[in-house]
Amino acid sequence: MSEPLLVSGLSLLLLGTVLSLLYRSRTCRTGSLGLTCLSSCLLVVFAGEVLYGGREVLIESYSFLSPLEFNFLIDRLSAGFVLLISLVSLGVSLYSIKYVEDDKSEGRKSLHVALMNLFIFSMLLVVLSANGFSFLLFWELMSISSLFLVIYEYEKPESRKAALFYFIMTSLSTVFLFSAFIGLYSRTGSFDFRGFGLLDPKAVSGIFLALFFGFAIKAGAVPFHKWLPYAHPASPSNISALMSGVMLKVAIYGLLRFLLAVEPELWWGVLVLVFGSVSALLGVVYALKENDIKRMLAYSSIENVGLILIGIGLYLIFRVSGLAGLAGLSLAAAGFHCLNHALFKSLLFMAAGSVVHETGTRNLEEMGGLVKRMPRTALLFLIGAVSIAALPPTNGFVSELMLFQAFFSSSALAGANAPFLKVLLVISLSALALTSALAATLFVKVFGITFLAQPRTECAKQAGEVPKIMLLGQAIPAALCILTGLFSSRLFALFGFPVEVEVPDMLFVGGILTGAYLLVWLSVRNFGPSSGPRVSEETWGCGILAQHPTMEYSSAGFSEPLVLIFKKIYRTQLSSSRTFADSRECVFEHGTAEIRLMKFFDEYLYLPVAQAVDRVSMEVSRLQNGRLDTYVLYVFLAVLVLMIFTRWFA
Amino acid sequence: MISPLLTDPLFLEGAIKILFVFVLVTAALVISARNLASLLTTYTIQSLLLALIAGLLYLIEGSPVLLSIAALTFVSKVLLIPFFINIVEEKVKIRRDMKFNYLEPTSSLMVSIALVLLAYVFLSGFFALDRLFFFGAVIGLSLTLMGMLVMFSRRKVITKVLGYLTMENGVLLFGIFVTELPFIIEVLIIIDLIILVLLTTILAVGIDSTIEEYHQRLLKLKIWSGREYL
Numbered sequence: 001m002s003e004p005l006l007v008s009g010l011s012l013l014l015l016g017t018v019l020s021l022l023y024r025s026r027t028c029r030t031g032s033l034g035l036t037c038l039s040s041c042l043l044v045v046f047a048g049e050v051l052y053g054g055r056e057v058l059i060e061s062y063s064f065l066s067p068l069e070f071n072f073l074i075d076r077l078s079a080g081f082v083l084l085i086s087l088v089s090l091g092v093s094l095y096s097i098k099y100v101e102d103d104k105s106e107g108r109k110s111l112h113v114a115l116m117n118l119f120i121f122s123m124l125l126v127v128l129s130a131n132g133f134s135f136l137l138f139w140e141l142m143s144i145s146s147l148f149l150v151i152y153e154y155e156k157p158e159s160r161k162a163a164l165f166y167f168i169m170t171s172l173s174t175v176f177l178f179s180a181f182i183g184l185y186s187r188t189g190s191f192d193f194r195g196f197g198l199l200d201p202k203a204v205s206g207i208f209l210a211l212f213f214g215f216a217i218k219a220g221a222v223p224f225h226k227w228l229p230y231a232h233p234a235s236p237s238n239i240s241a242l243m244s245g246v247m248l249k250v251a252i253y254g255l256l257r258f259l260l261a262v263e264p265e266l267w268w269g270v271l272v273l274v275f276g277s278v279s280a281l282l283g284v285v286y287a288l289k290e291n292d293i294k295r296m297l298a299y300s301s302i303e304n305v306g307l308i309l310i311g312i313g314l315y316l317i318f319r320v321s322g323l324a325g326l327a328g329l330s331l332a333a334a335g336f337h338c339l340n341h342a343l344f345k346s347l348l349f350m351a352a353g354s355v356v357h358e359t360g361t362r363n364l365e366e367m368g369g370l371v372k373r374m375p376r377t378a379l380l381f382l383i384g385a386v387s388i389a390a391l392p393p394t395n396g397f398v399s400e401l402m403l404f405q406a407f408f409s410s411s412a413l414a415g416a417n418a419p420f421l422k423v424l425l426v427i428s429l430s431a432l433a434l435t436s437a438l439a440a441t442l443f444v445k446v447f448g449i450t451f452l453a454q455p456r457t458e459c460a461k462q463a464g465e466v467p468k469i470m471l472l473g474q475a476i477p478a479a480l481c482i483l484t485g486l487f488s489s490r491l492f493a494l495f496g497f498p499v500e501v502e503v504p505d506m507l508f509v510g511g512i513l514t515g516a517y518l519l520v521w522l523s524v525r526n527f528g529p530s531s532g533p534r535v536s537e538e539t540w541g542c543g544i545l546a547q548h549p550t551m552e553y554s555s556a557g558f559s560e561p562l563v564l565i566f567k568k569i570y571r572t573q574l575s576s577s578r579t580f581a582d583s584r585e586c587v588f589e590h591g592t593a594e595i596r597l598m599k600f601f602d603e604y605l606y607l608p609v610a611q612a613v614d615r616v617s618m619e620v621s622r623l624q625n626g627r628l629d630t631y632v633l634y635v636f637l638a639v640l641v642l643m644i645f646t647r648w649f650a
Numbered sequence: 651m652i653s654p655l656l657t658d659p660l661f662l663e664g665a666i667k668i669l670f671v672f673v674l675v676t677a678a679l680v681i682s683a684r685n686l687a688s689l690l691t692t693y694t695i696q697s698l699l700l701a702l703i704a705g706l707l708y709l710i711e712g713s714p715v716l717l718s719i720a721a722l723t724f725v726s727k728v729l730l731i732p733f734f735i736n737i738v739e740e741k742v743k744i745r746r747d748m749k750f751n752y753l754e755p756t757s758s759l760m761v762s763i764a765l766v767l768l769a770y771v772f773l774s775g776f777f778a779l780d781r782l783f784f785f786g787a788v789i790g791l792s793l794t795l796m797g798m799l800v801m802f803s804r805r806k807v808i809t810k811v812l813g814y815l816t817m818e819n820g821v822l823l824f825g826i827f828v829t830e831l832p833f834i835i836e837v838l839i840i841i842d843l844i845i846l847v848l849l850t851t852i853l854a855v856g857i858d859s860t861i862e863e864y865h866q867r868l869l870k871l872k873i874w875s876g877r878e879y880l
Contacts, residue, residue: 629751629752629801629802629805630802632798632801632802633752633802636795636798636799636802639795639798640768640795643769643772644768644772646772647771647772
């Protein structure tokens with residue numbers, strides 16, 4: 001029953017791609033996105049059924065040669081990620097119906113829709129792939145289709161730079177994955193993922209490292225994160241929603257697929273936990289100083305990938321230590337946070353896209369007062385912000401709570417490594433706690449600066465509400481953020497994940513909270529200051545005659561105290577110079593002052609590597625002088641070397 | 651009087667070995683000759699020698715494929731290709747190729763002696779030393795390498811083409827003595843086609859130039875725009 005659903009869902013996506021490529025009209029684009037919606041619905045039903053039933057199906061589709069086969073595996077893990085991709089795609093495709101029409105060129109709009117469908121299609125097939133060959137093939141298709149979407153506004157130099165950066169990083173990721181799969185093939189004689197379980201535990205560490213770095217680059221874990229803050233602001237908002245919400249999770253899926261099949265070692269867990277903690281903390285610290293709303297969301301994605309990696313790291317540590325219950329809890333937390341982040345980050349990117357669409361700027365300092373002009377978008381953004389800030393009863397709260405619970409129960413660890421692990425876990429726990437607090441601060445700032453107070457610029461004053469279909473696209477993840485939070489314990493029970501330490505019943509918490517909010521609202525309404533007689537008086541304005549938007553709390557002002565606290569991380573450099581008219585330096589003539597944020601990873605990691613590559617390329621390019629004679633000479637010498645090698649050394 | 655000799659394997663093997671020496675001499679001439687007309691003549695003679703070798707080998711082994719190779723070589727390389735190149739030589743004004751890259755003719759000859767030695771030592775690791783096909787393979791491999799040497803050490807396009815054709819002769823010789831025959835026939839046909847395409851292209855764009863000028867013409871035709879994108 002399920003396979004026809006899967007096949008028809010995928011076929012509809014392909015049909016949508018072809019349709020919008022063939023006919024460049026608005027009707028076709030809308031039809032194509034309609035097909036995406038329909039396909040997403042079918043795939044949600046399919047994934048739900050597999051998750052509920054817990055069955056496994058292997059589909060062998062096509063084989064080129066013996067190891068090069070298209071095989072697909074449907075189990076709970078892949079179904080979970082198919083569910084995640086389809087839910088986000090459903091919202092994003094509805095949102096895109098109006099959003100893509102913003103461009104002037106018909107051809108580009110159609111290409112946008114076609115590439116988006118292809119992108120979703122390839123992501124689905126990556127998570128369904130049962131062997132390294134089809135995984136890599138669709139992984140590359142996913143990378144290339146998203147690359148073209150990043151470079152969508154190719155006239156802008158920043159888009160070109162972002163695309164180049166993304167291309168280099170994604171290629172690097174593929175190199176790691178490729179070497180891992182070659183390693184798998186050389187040891188098992190097949191690319192099949194089921195071979196992971198057959199690997200010799202001693203020889204598997206190399207494959208783990210290659211896979212971990214490959215997936216960490218794609219997921220944007222620190223220090224491989226630099227492509228995210230470039231690529232997300234450069235691409236259209238619906239694509240940012242898909243890339244941040246879904247594509248990063250595809251990398252997490254790859255890591256999980258491997259880790260669940262092999263017998264892990266303790267240091268793997270420590271490595272993943274350390275990477276996760278650093279990514280989470282640095283992600284949110286960098287996000288705090290950002291004034292570009294989409295770049296800020298990109299940094300926040302790095303933070304959330306860090307949280308997911310923390311969950312995976314804990315899972316590995318507990319599993320190796322023989323604590324199956326805690327391992328299950330950590331894994332469930334990581335998996336649930338994948339879904340949650342996909343939902344609220346796609347919602348936030350879409351809402352931010354609406355704001356950028358209406359105000360024409362991504363700079364927070366130029367927004368303000370939008371709650372009156374875009375009330376529905378404001379509400380939806382608020383739901384996303386509350387979820388990502390992990391406030392109850394939303395889904396973000398549940399997954400972070402599960403992570404905290406796993407940390408708190410770590411006293412059960414025993415054995416020779418227990419003291420070391422306990423210290424590590426306490427450090428990681430404090431990083432997680434700080435991250436959660438800073439994430440809440442971050443979203444208070446973003447919501448406050450964007451939507452509250454007075455508009456700071458004319459553009460913000462002119463903004464209006466976006467069309468209903470765009471709101472509907474955002475309403476789906478928004479509703480799911482609340483519903484998955486409220487029904488989280490039931491969802492876990494329904495899909496058969498045994499979580500030994502119980503997940504709190506958020507429906508109950510939600511009920512209490514709603515009751516409390518209602519009580520506060522009613523009491524304020526009936527007994528609060530507005531219920532009594534009203535007196536209209538002008539307030540004291542500190543001696544300033546008229547209040548002006550420039551006097552509002554600015555984005556940079558809000559984060560200033562935190563920037564001061566974390567100045568060691570930001571490595572802020574202040575430089576100033578002054579010239580005086582007189583020799584006793586009393587009469588000031590001219591002065592300059594500059595605040596510069598040192599880009600630590602750029603200066604100490606990326607640039608040295610780039611410069612080294614550049615130097616080697618310069619040397620190599622000397623060999624390439626454009627003359628046929630020289631090339632023939634190289635071939636000649638290569639033949640001679642080969643002859644000598646095969647005769648005497650082989 | 652001749653027919654008993656034609657059935658005597660010892661005589662035939664001896665004849666083939668003598669022809670091998672002639673083939674080497676022609677290869678040396680292709681490396682060192684400056685006059686284009688004599689270069690072409692040398693190539694024609696070399697191809698004729700190859701056809702003869704294939705024919706003699708047919709008399710020893712009796713395989714009809716060898717006869718067809720001999721015929722094919724004679725028609726394509728002794729008649730057809732020299733005829734085409736002759737036409738080209740008549741059209742262009744140049745008569746001599748005096749330009750060399752990396753190696754002057756004398757040093758080229760020294761290198762080719764080393765190449766023959768290398769081919770001998772290389773193949774002695776794989777074959778028995780005293781068999782005929784071992785010598786065939788050595789000469790074939792040396793001829794291929796010497797052809798390649800001509801390709802990068804001479805600068806006129808037409809000489810490069812002759813170097814390429816020499817190389818292909820080497821492959822043919824190697825194929826006759828070592829590789830399984832039906833397969834090599836197909837390869838030969840394909841290589842011949844490539845040569846034909848190569849010749850046609852050069853005829854179309856111009857042959858009276860060095861390779862750099864040829865490249866410039868291609869640039870003018872915007873085949874390679876040479877522009878770099880970000």
